[in-house]
Amino acid sequence: MKIASVVFNSSLPQLDKVFDYLIPDSLANRIVIGVQVAVPFGTSKNLKTGIVIAIANISAHTGILSEIAEVVSALPVLTMEQYALCKEVAIRQLGQVGELLGTAVPKRSIRAEANFLKSLKNDPPKTSAATAPKKIGAIRTFFSPGLLDEDSQSHWTTYIIEKAKHQLQNNRGVLVVLPDFRELAAFEEALQLAGLESFSCRQSSEDTLQIRWTNHLRSVNDSGLIVYGTRSASFAACNDLSSIFILDDGDESHHEQGSPYWNSRDVLLQRSHLEQCSIEFIAHSPSSEVSRLCELGYLDQITTTAHKPLVRISIDTERIDTETYALIAKTLGDDKPVLIQIANLGYATALACLSCKEIRRCDTCHSSLWLDPSRTARCRGCKKTAENICSCGGSSMRPTSLGSNALAEQLTRSFPKAHIIHSSGAERITGIERKGTLVIATPGAEPSVAGGFNLVVLADSLAMLGVPRLRGLEQACQKWSNAIAKTSFDGLVVIVGITGVLAEQLRNLDFSAVVRDDMLERCELGLPPATRMLSISASNAIDHKRISEAIKTEIAELESIPTAVPNTIVYGYPIGAGNTVASKLKILVNSVSKSSKNKLPGQRVLFLNMDDHKAI
DNA sequence: AGCACGCCGACT
């Protein structure tokens, strides 16, 4: 009898390995690699479902083998490329293969599967292997689309679709990973326009169970598809993969919040290595990681020559100066749309001292102060109510920028006849009609309008930089550039409150230069992206002490970084040492967890994040 | 996760 190796979808470290089973003759012709099977497991009366990842004549296991009880899914539900990716990511992120299998394989829908099988009989999938040409040279680029989304030639969807068409002709697969449902909608619209709907396959957790399972079966069992979705699509099946595209890799939505804390960029970089395929990063402004890869020569940067909107820098410390007011009034008067980007909601984004003009910061944690909705001066970080005296001795302060509510009130007064719309994360408007509308939006919530906005005002630029965060500048660039991309062909951009070198770089809309300078400076200081931060949180003080001491003696090269978070240790490590550090840590973490005398039943002792963005 | 094995306290 043949032997099948089976893996389980479980986050338990004890089950994070393959289990071999005998294939009974009755099931022999139905068991292929990738199918779901039900097997007896341990002493449990219930069968456990797993996935066959290998079939062989011998087993490395010396004990007696059980037999597979039944075949659950007639079709394969996992490709071996997906499985290899899960293994690689699990090693690098110090997690379990089993917990990533859940991302690679969605929940099964019996009805959807029955319908899919029926449709297969009428329309069998194209077989690709015989005709697929061998690998073309893998391309690795960072592409920055033109800063005018209205110019369809330089739009990111056009760029991806043109390249994808070429691959589809060879019956090869293309994977597209997008940050958000808004980009998903934009991409779907473009697919429809290009007549590629029948060659595309969406992977979205927003879809119903049935649709998800149908699309998943299709991407595993068919080829020559454009597979697209948000971050979990990084693990989606895509046969004969030739190119990977990832949009706005710096966007926070590309980070998985749960263990093992992977992000689309890193997963897809690993995937492009494993599958020897091209990878292209697309963003109006690069992330610092992409900027670093360009600097190293790992990625080629493609700059578009498409024309850019005109930029006016207003150095006025007021949020909106008189000239900008006049521009808004004129644009609205011409019945054309205006977009104002503000940092966030609330009544003030920052407070400045009237005598020294500095932004007031919290005495304990140094975060900026703001006026909360009850109009009390409060720290943004620790929420402590602030003193009324500045370090310079000045006793009065004023808001440097007003939040959306206050600004809206102010604008309503200034433009009594204007039609004002708000759009924020909570109440998001996706599109508006083209006329003299004034849109006040928070970053990422800007609606689109046919033809673009004739005036885009980045009203809170200074406040967006005022936050003392590591990635403040690169994230601001991402948010600014995405808002600027909504400008019309003949439109104007006003950036309020920026001065110096940054103002010059922004006048030319040279976001790559801004991010590059910031990135190089951070690398010199031993900060991300060249150095990475890993954090280990313990559920109690004793185990916290045990793991930190074990690391101090066993992995001396790890550089400890102070943190205020209780029972947590943070270390910096060079990005290239990731796998080495992870494998050394795995041994220590396992032994400390195992011998813990303090764990509650079912509770994990240690939580490990190999790439903790919030650690610093 | 389940489930059995195993070695100490209170019960007919």
Place this chain on the structure above:
DNA sequence: GTCGGCGTGCTC
């Protein structure tokens, strides 16, 4: 003497 507590460890 035995019933049962859940700590420890294994599951192909």
